Amino acid sequence: MSKTYAGARLRRLREDRGMSQAELARTLAISPSYLNQMEHDARPLTVPVLLRLTEAFGVDPGFFSERDTSRLVADLREALSGELAAARVSPSDLADLAARMPAVAHVLVDLGRRNQRLAERIADAADPRGSD
Template identity: 85%
Template sequence: MSKTYAGARLRRLREERRLSQADLARMLAISPSYLNQMEHDSRPLTVPVLLRLTEAFGVDPGFFSERNTSRLVADLREALAGEVAAARVSASDLAELASRMPAVAQVLLDLGRRGQQLAEGLAGA
């Protein structure tokens, strides 16, 4: 089984629930420093911790899947193809954005789609 690094998603889940690292660590029966390491992708998310998270918060294990990150990177690469081609944004920048700040990446994609819809609407008018 491959190691799963899901620090950004773990941090987002904790912040959405308005929990401190100490509170979440206590709920998961781990040390706050271990939780901190997982949130900063220094340690992978382990299966026992994943199971406790899904149980405590009622989230699907897929919430922490790296497939979501891969899909987000592919969408970013498509949306920002011109920027990547012009070397203003690198593939590693897109991967880091998707893994560390998935909510920001999703907002960027949504803004791009809205801009495209506006441009199409103006062209048709």
């Protein structure tokens, strides 16, 4: 079984619940330093901690899945295809962004898609064959 590093998701869950690291550590029966290491991807999310998280917060274990990160990376590549080539952003940079800052990655996907739609509308408006 592969190790699951889900620091950004764990931190987001804690922040969404308005908890400090010490409060979440108490809830999970782990030390605050161990929680801090998991939030910073220095330690993987263990099965016992995952089970306690699902019990305490009612989250689906899939919330911590890396499949979501893979989908987000693919969405980033698609939505930002032109910008990525010009900026020389590496695939590992995209994966790191999606894993560590998924909320920011979702905003970039949305902005990239809006940019693509706007560019299409401008191209349609500028096309003399398309106007009546």
